[in-house]
Amino acid sequence: MGGDKADVWQGTLALMVLKTLEAMGPLHGYGIARRIEQTSGNLLSLNYGTLYPALLKLEQEGSIAAEWGVSENNRRAKFYRLTRAGKRQLEKEAQSWGQTTAILARFLASTEDPT
Amino acid sequence: MKRLRAWMMRLGGLFGGARRERELADELDSHLQMHIDDNLRAGMTQEEARRQAMLRLGGVQKTKQAYRERGTLPLVENVVADLRFAVRQLVKHPGFAATAIVVLALGIGASVAIFGFVDAALLEPLPYANPGRLMSVNESSVESPRWPLSYPDYLDWQRLNKSFRSLDVYSGSGYLLRTARGAEQVQAERVSGGFFQTLGVRPMLGRDFYADENRPAGPDVLLLSYGAWLHRFGARSDAVGQTVDLDGRAFTVIGVLPREFSFAPAGNAEFWVPLNRFSTHEKMRTFYNFWGIGRLRDGVSIPAALAEMTAITKQLQRQYGVTGRELSVSVIPLSEILIGEVRPILLTLLGGAGLLLLIACVNVASLVLVRSESRRREIAVRGALGATPLRLVRQFVAEGLLLALFGSLAGVLVAAGMMRLLGGLAPKDMASKMPFLGGVGLNAHTGAFVAAISLLAALLLAATPAMRLSFQKVRDGLADGDRGVAGRLWRRVGANLVVVELAIAVVLLAGAGLLGQSLYRLLHVPLGFDSNNLATMRVAAPGTVYKDDEQTLRLYREIVQRVSSLPGVESVGMTSMLPVQCNCAIDRIQFPGRPYHGEHNDVDERHVSAEYLATLKTGLVRGRFFTEDEDASKPGVVVINQTLARKYFPGENPIGQRVANEESGRPSTWEIVGVVDDVREGPLDVGTWPAEYFPIYQTRDHSFSLAVRARQDAGSLLPELVSTLHQIDPNLGVSDEAIMNEKIDATQAALLHRFSAWLVGGFAVIALVLGVIGLYGVIAYSVSQRTREIGVRMALGAQRGSVYRLILNEAGWLTAFGIVAGLVCSVAAMTLMRKLLFGVHAWDVSTLAAVATTLAVCALLASYIPARRAASVNPVEALRAE
Secondary structure (H helix, E strand, O other), X not given: OOHHHHHHHHHHHHHHXXXXXXXXXXXXXXXXXXXXXXXXXXXXXXXXXXXXXXXXXXXXXXXEEEXXXXXXXXXXXXXXXXXXHHHHHHHHHHXXXXXXXXXXXXXXXXXXXXX | OHHHHHHHHHHHOOOOHHHHHHHHHHHHHHHHHHHHHHHHHOOOOHHHHHHHHHHHHOOHHHHHHHHHHHHOOHHHHHHHHHHHHHHHHHHHOHHHHHHXXXXXXXXXXXXXXXXHHXXXXXXXXXXXXXXXXXXXXXXXXXXXXXXXXXXXXXXXHHHHOOOEEEEEEEEEEEEEEEEOOEEEEEEEEEEOOOHHHHHOXXXXXXXXXXXXXXXXXXXXXXXXXXXXHHHHOOOOHHHOOOEEEEOOXXXXXXXXXXXXXXXXXXXXXXXXXXXXOOOOHHHOOOOEEEEEEEEEOOOOXXXXXXXXXXXXXXXXXXXHOOOOOOOEEEEEEHHHHHHOOOHHHHHHHHHHHHHHHHHHHHHHHHHHHHHHHHOHHHHHHHHHOOOOHHHHHHHHHHHHHHHHHHHHHHHHHHHHHHHHHHHHHOOHHHHOOOHHHHHOOOOHHHHHHHHHHHHHHHHHHHHHHHHHHHOOOHHHHHOOXXXXXXXXXXXXXXXXXXXXXXXXHHHHHHHHHHHHHHHHHHHXXXXXXXXXXXXXXXXXXXXXXXXXXXXXXXXXXXHHHHHHOOOOEEEEEEEOOOOOOOOOOEEEOEOOOOOOOOOOOEXXXXXXXXXXXXXXXXXXEEEOOOOOOOOOOOOOEEEEEHHHHHHHOOOOOOOOOXXXXXXXXXXXXEEEEEEEOOOOOOOOOXXXXXXXXXXXXXXXXXXXXXXXXXXXXXXXXXXXXXXHHHHHOOOOEEEEEEEHHHHHHOOHHHHHHHHHHHHHHHHHHHHXXXXXXXXXXXXXXXXXXXXXXXXXXXXXXXXXXXXXXXHHHHHHHHHHHHHHHHHHHHHHHHHHOHHHOOOOOOOOHHHHHHHHHHHHHHHHHXXXXXXXXXXXXXXXXXXXXX
């Protein structure tokens, strides 16, 4: 993964994490990773290791908060949950993402049209 | 906002890294476990489940690394690591670190200390309101560019001028203060009423003068200086309203001046009295006794004010028919008067300190360079292991910064000590003329200066090895055969540095040599009298007691008789002013029978007793001294010095001729009865003036000095002399008891010269030591680099003598370059500071030759040690070492 792509990926990954937490409620890192894979219909093959720095970044920015708890299988795990600031950020980013994709879609459609 | 928060968190993450790491390990562990659980449930074997989980995670260590970098600020962490490594390096090489820090501390300390004085004296504004507009406004003549005013002239100037918002005068005066313990002579300053308003100073207690207090015959009131309030009134607030007995008159205290107030020309004046009583001559237009200050109106320039005042003066001279003075006017910033004298000295010292700082930095830089050289291999290895050049350079920068930091911290300590030491060197009465001494210390200005020079030092120390490093390819560092290349390169850089160091050392040595010679010559100028075993003191007789001439004469005679009969006293003389003080109390004389066109025949005027000149052991050239019975009933007589005789009676016998003046406002003539050797009346660094000596029995001063010739130690006589005088009359004010030689040593000229000679001398010694150490370092390094070459040469049959020559040749060239460059710079530098030189030229050949020789000898010694080491190289060992 090149440096330029990483930034985009980091941004989208963060958005996916936030969305996942909104949908699922508090969840541990492994759970988040699996959920993202499932949601993407296994199209996205996530390298789980990259998830943790992203989680740390979100935590540092105050969008998510972490707490140790016990998983459904009785394993000790660190659970992440969306904070109020995170909720706001999710809304903002989802909207801007929607705009971006819409613009891009229209753009791609228009360049293919003239034929 | 979000970014900031994250950044703060990361900054916080610099601490507690271990805890976070443990937590991540736990988290990853639980992640793996959950994944393995899932995989097992999907039917994999234990081993396969684990392998798959690890694969998907993408490596635990890599994740940890990415997490760590996100957790903190890697840059900061690296810098901290660099600094930590630098500290370890310094601790591991305590000799290098200590040398570098001490050298830097000396250089920084010296320059900061001197800067402290420069700042206080030249940069800090005077403690008055808007001091830039304050001017010294005085008359001016060809001989004396700044000449006091007469009171009538002052009044006219004040009335006629439009350039100054206010114009005031001051004049020093001594009074006899009556205290519980008897009379005491005190210093006071008589000032015109607006004096403090002009300066913009308000009394901290009480009030300033009222306008009517300044008119002739106004009330006797005074302001106390802060010191007088503290010491004479115990700082009591009820001091205002009390009375002080000065010269038998009761003065009412109306106020106390603030603590920070000082006015250098007034020295330690304790009482400030309005000018409202005038002696007969003070009312005369030709009695110049008052110094003027003025505050320029807004928008008026100095040249404009000068032009206006000159026109006024010309008009006044025409109007009142004042002849004999081609007076013009001087308008100079007051600050120039207050600090002009010390400026060249301070700037010279600052220059010297700057050079010292430079030499110190160069020295430490070359030390750092030598060390970076010996770490070439280490650097190369680190480079080969993947350290980026930036990272390597940063390492050196960190070390440079650390050295500069510790050096400046130590330097601040040195500076604080030096400032206290130097400030204490100035004797008290001289310190009172330099009020800025109180402002010397560590403050915002000196702090900024410290920061600036530490930064420069840090840059220099960081840049030197960093530059050196970039010359060099990592590969070369690892290869063995390149030693010649790198060595030669360093030798060239290092050699240039050493030449600079030696040149600076030459400049400082030459400066010290010339200043030392100036001091020596100054202290050995012919005095015209024997200053050994001479006790002196000032005596003031209260005018209220000694009202008429008879009483005064009786006092004189009793003093002479009682004092000369003391055991240990050889003889005693009285004078209106002791020698080696100043060319003041000036008389303008004419010669009856010669045409007079208003020439400036200004001569020193002294009133002396019959025994005075004999007591000084001044040689009589012609004629006779006075006799005891030549008092006012006899015709006026005068003794002149040789300079006067030569100047006004060239090729004539002056004995029997007459001079005329206005004594106490009355035209008088005096017959010349004797010619004596030139006694140096003025300061040491000024040529002898013509002087005339009148019999004190004919002039009858109430205030005079005693000169007592002791048989042995004059100092031990002083207490007895004082008590004898008080036995004669307890109302006599006695002050300034001192022996003549100490008095001469304490004159401003001697002090300033001594001060600068010692300081520059100190700088020079340090510079010499540093320069020679630098040379030693370069040569020693060069020898260590050339060991193999020397070994080969010797193996091929070179004699020890030729090895010596090889090394000494190298040192010789460096030294020669350094000395020649230094000599050229010295002549230029010394020309700049010629104001401080006395009786010696900037290009004094003997001094420069001595400096060159000293440095050459020291350099030879410094390079002899490594040369010896080179010559004793065992060729077998040297070659095997490879």
